[in-house]
Amino acid sequence: MAELEVKKHLKKIIGVIKLPNNGGWLKKLGAIAVEVAIIVFSLVLANALHNYSLRKHQEEECKIFLQGLKEDLKADISTLKENILFYKEADSSYRYLNNLPSISELDKGRLNYSLSGINISCSFRPHSSRYEGFKSSGKLLQIEDQKLLYNILLLYQEKIQNLGLSENAWLSSHNRLMNYLMEETDIDINNIETAVAHKIFNQRKVKNYTSVLIPWDQLLERYQEVLTLEQTIIKQINQHYPENDK
Structure with a gap:
């Protein structure tokens, strides 16, 4: 599930990079930053859920x-x-x-x-x-x-x-x-x-x-x-x- 989310947002980042530079690089960097933040959050959340599940199993x-x-x-x-x-x-x-x-x-x-x-x-x-x-x-x-x-x-x-x-x-x-x-x-x-x-x-x-x-x-x-x-x-x-x- 986390891998799919990462792939989806990576595609968005690539799409933003390929867009015409009409709004300037600052606007592109803002959009990229949002997608990167979403990717990081998804990975952290997935890792936390995995650790929680593993801990409950061990308990x-x-x-x-x-x-x-x-x-x-x-x-x-x-x-x-x-x-x-x-x-x-x-x-x-x-x-x-x-x-x-x-x-x-x-x-x-x-x-x-x-x-x-x-x-x-x-x-x-x-x-x-x-x-x-x-x-x-x-x-x-x-x-x-x-x-x-x-x-x-x-x-x-x-x-x-x-x-x-x-x-x-x-x-x-x-x-x-x-x-x-x-x-x-x-x-x-x-x-x-x-x-x-x-x-x-x-x-x-x-x-x-x-x-x-x-x-x-x-x-x-x-x-x-x-x-x-x-x-x-x-x-x-x-x-x-x-x-x-x-």
């Missing part, structure tokens, strides 16, 4: 992304809370298995409860595909709230990665214990006699495994950091889109 893209991200974080928070409970249970179980009382003082129920969970592990797998897609398309900078953008980057580029490092170390130790129990002791952990379990879990090597499987403070602290940051991001998103605050 809508950003809104859709942040609303979707909030749902991803809600799902993550549910998983984080479940995993924290798992590691707290693991803390109790592995502490007991690492320091078993004598066979005469052994609480069979407590032993069986602790043994029932040692073949179970968990890990945090964030819903990050939406974030990765938005990042790879170079659209993260469309988020104008710099504090919100900072927290999103901090979450995915640092906090979740740090949590993964701590958790992978725990999972590696868990795998070593399970491999040892299956390959070296040839027992069914779900159907084991109390005396046999007491003997195996008092072996120095097994005690070393159960010792490192007592979740260290860093693991739980990093879980809490991710959980707290995700809750903060949701609050920040709700400040921008309160009508979607549920």
Whole structure:
């Protein structure tokens, strides 16, 4: 549309130049100036409308992304809370298995409860595909709230990665214990006699495994950091889109 207007007024300028010089050059220059001003105004207006349209499109893209991200974080928070409970249970179980009382003082129920969970592990797998897609398309900078953008980057580029490092170390130790129990002791952990379990879990090597499987403070602290940051991001998103605050 702007190109057509420019062409139209350029033709007028050429037409003015070709006219006989009856009115003098001053009159021609005035007519040319008017046409040039119209061309400039048309270009400025067209550029402003284009920028406005682009900005509205980017704002809508950003809104859709942040609303979707909030749902991803809600799902993550549910998983984080479940995993924290798992590691707290693991803390109790592995502490007991690492320091078993004598066979005469052994609480069979407590032993069986602790043994029932040692073949179970968990890990945090964030819903990050939406974030990765938005990042790879170079659209993260469309988020104008710099504090919100900072927290999103901090979450995915640092906090979740740090949590993964701590958790992978725990999972590696868990795998070593399970491999040892299956390959070296040839027992069914779900159907084991109390005396046999007491003997195996008092072996120095097994005690070393159960010792490192007592979740260290860093693991739980990093879980809490991710959980707290995700809750903060949701609050920040709700400040921008309160009508979607549920």
